[in-house]
Amino acid sequence: MRIFDPHIHMTSRTTDDYEAMHAAGVRAVVEPAFWLGQPRTSPASFLDYFDSLLGWEPFRAAQYGIAHHCTLALNPKEANDPRCVPVLDELPRYLVKDQVVAVGEIGYDSMTPAEDIALATQLQLAADHALPALVHTPHRDKLAGLRRTLDVVRESALPPERVLIDHLNEPTVKEAKTSGCWLGFSVYPDTKMDEKRMVAILRAHGPERVLVNSAADWGRSDPLKTRRVGDLMLAEGFTEDDADRVLWRNPVEFYGLSGRLNLDVTVTEATHEGNSVLRGGG
Amino acid sequence: MTSSPTPEDGTRPAHTPPDELHASLDSRLAPAARTWLAEALDTAATCSGPHEPYPAWEVRLAEAGRRCGSAHADAVRVLILRAARADMAALTRVYHHGTADERRAVLHALPHLVAGPEAVPLVEDALRTNDTRLLTAAVGPYAARCLSAHTWRHAVLKCLFTAVPVDSVADLARRARGDTELARMLGDYATERAAAGRPVPEDLYRVLALTEPEPASEPEPASEPASEPARHPVADLPGKESRCASSTPTSI
Ligand SMILES: [Zn+2]
Numbered sequence: 001m002r003i004f005d006p007h008i009h010m011t012s013r014t015t016d017d018y019e020a021m022h023a024a025g026v027r028a029v030v031e032p033a034f035w036l037g038q039p040r041t042s043p044a045s046f047l048d049y050f051d052s053l054l055g056w057e058p059f060r061a062a063q064y065g066i067a068h069h070c071t072l073a074l075n076p077k078e079a080n081d082p083r084c085v086p087v088l089d090e091l092p093r094y095l096v097k098d099q100v101v102a103v104g105e106i107g108y109d110s111m112t113p114a115e116d117i118a119l120a121t122q123l124q125l126a127a128d129h130a131l132p133a134l135v136h137t138p139h140r141d142k143l144a145g146l147r148r149t150l151d152v153v154r155e156s157a158l159p160p161e162r163v164l165i166d167h168l169n170e171p172t173v174k175e176a177k178t179s180g181c182w183l184g185f186s187v188y189p190d191t192k193m194d195e196k197r198m199v200a201i202l203r204a205h206g207p208e209r210v211l212v213n214s215a216a217d218w219g220r221s222d223p224l225k226t227r228r229v230g231d232l233m234l235a236e237g238f239t240e241d242d243a244d245r246v247l248w249r250n251p252v253e254f255y256g257l258s259g260r261l262n263l264d265v266t267v268t269e270a271t272h273e274g275n276s277v278l279r280g281g282g
Numbered sequence: 283m284t285s286s287p288t289p290e291d292g293t294r295p296a297h298t299p300p301d302e303l304h305a306s307l308d309s310r311l312a313p314a315a316r317t318w319l320a321e322a323l324d325t326a327a328t329c330s331g332p333h334e335p336y337p338a339w340e341v342r343l344a345e346a347g348r349r350c351g352s353a354h355a356d357a358v359r360v361l362i363l364r365a366a367r368a369d370m371a372a373l374t375r376v377y378h379h380g381t382a383d384e385r386r387a388v389l390h391a392l393p394h395l396v397a398g399p400e401a402v403p404l405v406e407d408a409l410r411t412n413d414t415r416l417l418t419a420a421v422g423p424y425a426a427r428c429l430s431a432h433t434w435r436h437a438v439l440k441c442l443f444t445a446v447p448v449d450s451v452a453d454l455a456r457r458a459r460g461d462t463e464l465a466r467m468l469g470d471y472a473t474e475r476a477a478a479g480r481p482v483p484e485d486l487y488r489v490l491a492l493t494e495p496e497p498a499s500e501p502e503p504a505s506e507p508a509s510e511p512a513r514h515p516v517a518d519l520p521g522k523e524s525r526c527a528s529s530t531p532t533s534i
Contacts, residue, residue: 051381054381054382055381055382055385055411055413056382056411056412056413058382059382059413059414059415093335093336093379096341096344096345097344097381098344098345098346098347098348098352098355098381098383099381259348260348262347262348262352264352
């Protein structure tokens with residue numbers, strides 16, 4: 001089973017995770033820029049983070065035979081801190097980079113006016129740079145958040161078929177699907193979706209335009225959830241082709257809209273004695 | 283699927299005269315990529331005066347991978363930098379604004395564009411990373427020419443630590459010859475590995491042999507008179523027989 005995890009924060013994960021992911025069939029990931037848990041206080045720390053997503057992290061991933069791309073943005077939470085907002089002026093020079101396959105993750109956190117501006121501005125940046133956008137839906141007040149998100153998308157220069165709406169669930173899937181956007185589902189150990197409910201949604205709404213991710217990060221999460229969903233799909237009567245469509249072809253098609261997806265990665269020997277990742281600070 | 287650039291592909295742009303590089307690229311690029319390259323070089327060559335916020339060729343530099351394919355991106359970027367006649371200010375900016383791939387290309391361009399030691403800080407920046415793609419590019423002909431003895435020795439040692447093949451180190455035989463301090467560092471490292479019960483990288487012995495004051499046999503042309511190797515620390519090292527079994531170079 002080949003797997004493309006379209007939303008995972010590998011910066012927060014270990015080399016053990018990379019090894020387990022490769023063993024589970026993961027061959028490609030997209031890492032969206034997001035909140036690090038500890039609030040940032042200046043654009044400079046965003047820039048170091050973006051540089052890492054374009055430098056060190058793809059190198060780490062390649063050591064385990066996994067192609068790494070990223071999406072860059074000012075995340076909605078930190079869009080509320082005026083000290084961070086000037087990073088929007090730096091984004092254009094990053095959005096031209098080869099490994100950037102979308103603007104993201106953008107969207108709403110608390111649905112503030114500052115978030116309105118950051119979302120609209122960054123949807124325009126996506127359109128300007130011929131990139132699709134990864135738009136997440138808020139944890140709190142999700143249905144209202146989805147509706148407001150879809151309104152802003154409709155008013156933007158970006159057509160819905162270039163937008164992926166993420167962290168969807170049972171109450172939000174129908175309206176998101178009607179909008180014409182791509183549909184993302186995050187499968188978590190105890191919040192967001194679980195694999196049983198994910199498979200039920202796939203049965204009810206079909207695999208078209210559906211992407212499944214682990215959204216694994218520094219919180220309680222599991223980078224192998226994509227594989228669990230694939231296994232359960234097969235156990236519950238979906239075909240290999242259905243699983244391949246959801247776990248590989250759909251993310252390839254969506255991020256392929258950027259024209260920048262490069263899935264060639266030289267599989268290197270991860271257990272190599274002299275491996276620079278295994279050698280840590282050496 | 284095509285494979286990613288091999289280390290050999292990755293280092294060639296630093297060693298090949300740019301005009302040769304261009305001719306060889308033109309014969310290998312797909313027609314659309316060849317046209318794109320011609321326009322990018324034209325943009326770079328004609329860009330002059332103040333730019334807001336950056337000259338247009340810097341965007342061409344960024345998108346070279348998706349326009350020409352990752353296997354050709356290093357060479358394409360070196361040619362764009364040369365066409366733009368990038369000075370130290372521009373090289374420093376595109377290096378620090380660049381992805382790892384762009385930074386590697388800047389390192390490859392240094393021997394073609396910078397005569398003096400002013401770009402050494404960029405090489406030192408790359409040598410501080412643990413990214414073997416950058417390390418490999420950092421120890422090219424510019425480093426051979428400009429790095430101080432201390433920095434160069436640490437660069438060689440870092441290659442051994444991170445399994446960057448020492449074949450990537452430009453001018454290795456010339457700079458290593460008679461370097462007793464490098465020989466001491468290598469010997470200490472071998473002792474440390476052996477004490478830990480770990481294999482000593484085979485490359486270490488190759489470099490150690492090259493530190494002999496007289497030309498070692500390996501890298502020299504056959505016309506050189508063969509001399510009896512002097513007494514050398516290599517003979518006293520423990521664990522010489524336990525060669526690193528998995529010294530396959532990483533190819534990224
Ligand atoms: Zn996320």
